Amino acid sequence: MELIDIYDKDGNKAGAVRDKEAPLGPGEYRMAVGMWIVDRGGRIFLTRRSMEKKYAPGKWENPAGHVQAGEDPVHAVIRELFEETGLTVREKQITLLGRSCTWPYIGRDFGVRMDVDLNEVRFQKGETCDAKWVTFEEFAEMARAREFAPSLTDHMRDYRDAFLDFTEHPGSTALDFLTAEE
Numbered sequence: 409m410e411l412i413d414i415y416d417k418d419g420n421k422a423g424a425v426r427d428k429e430a431p432l433g434p435g436e437y438r439m440a441v442g443m444w445i446v447d448r449g450g451r452i453f454l455t456r457r458s459m460e461k462k463y464a465p466g467k468w469e470n471p472a473g474h475v476q477a478g479e480d481p482v483h484a485v486i487r488e489l490f491e492e493t494g495l496t497v498r499e500k501q502i503t504l505l506g507r508s509c510t511w512p513y514i515g516r517d518f519g520v521r522m523d524v525d526l527n528e529v530r531f532q533k534g535e536t537c538d539a540k541w542v543t544f545e546e547f548a549e550m551a552r553a554r555e556f557a558p559s560l561t562d563h564m565r566d567y568r569d570a571f572l573d574f575t576e577h578p579g580s581t582a583l584d585f586l587t588a589e590e
Contacts, residue, residue: 411477415439419507419514425477437514441485442472442563444505444519445495446575452547453524455492455531456538457557464557468550470517471495471536472560481516493539494530497522505574506567515563519574544575548582561586 414424415437422436432438445453452470459465473488475481482499489495497520508515529539542550551561564571565586572580 410474412438412474413477413479415514417509417514419516428474432512436512437509438512439475439481439484440472440513440515440559440563441475441481441488442470442515442517442560443485443489443497443502444470444517444571444574445524446519446521447523447541448521450576451541451543452575454540454542454547454550455529455536456540458531458534458537460534464559467557468555469557469560475516482518485516485518492532492536494528495522495524503574505570508563508566510559510562510566513559513563515566517563517567517571519571544577544580544582547575551583552585 410428411425412428414422414426414432416422416435417437428438454468455471457464457467457469471489471492473484475484482502486497486499489497502518502520505517505519508517526539531537550556568583568586572578572583
């Protein structure tokens with residue numbers, strides 16, 4: 409059982425703690441976090457969801473997960489990155505890219521610039537099973553081809569411009585389709 413805090417749509421703790429699988433009431437949200445890694449060549453790091461996952465098995469995504477009860481989003485994303493990949497970052501290395509709100513989740517997405525040797529990535533059984541680097545163009549094509557977990561593109565609608573700036577593609581129209589509901 410994994411306990412999580414319950415939040416309102418503005419990201420404030422609602423004062424309730426539940427199992428992450430428990431149903432939510434009206435106006436209640438879970439908080440998710442994600443980490444975008446971009447290397448010095450501008451490539452984007454992606455992980456593949458384990459085939460054992462109930463939601464979106466085998467789909468690609470950025471390292472992500474739930475904020476546990478009593479945890480703040482920054483420490484949650486650092487923990488999730490380590491659990492899913494074995495990679496470590498320090499708080500001062502990461503940047504908040506944006507916030508999202510797509511029921512039943514509110515999200516906080518962060519970015520870090522670092523080079524990662526794929527041979528050093530350690531996968532978490534039942535969570536991740538592969539990793540790769542993609543160019544921005546490959547990323548956009550994967551999004552159009554729906555190779556990502558739907559939650560990735562749903563949340564990115566709310567911070568797309570910050571993501572484009574972080575990946576050094578400000579003003580790009582390659583992800584414009586993410587602004588409209590599919």
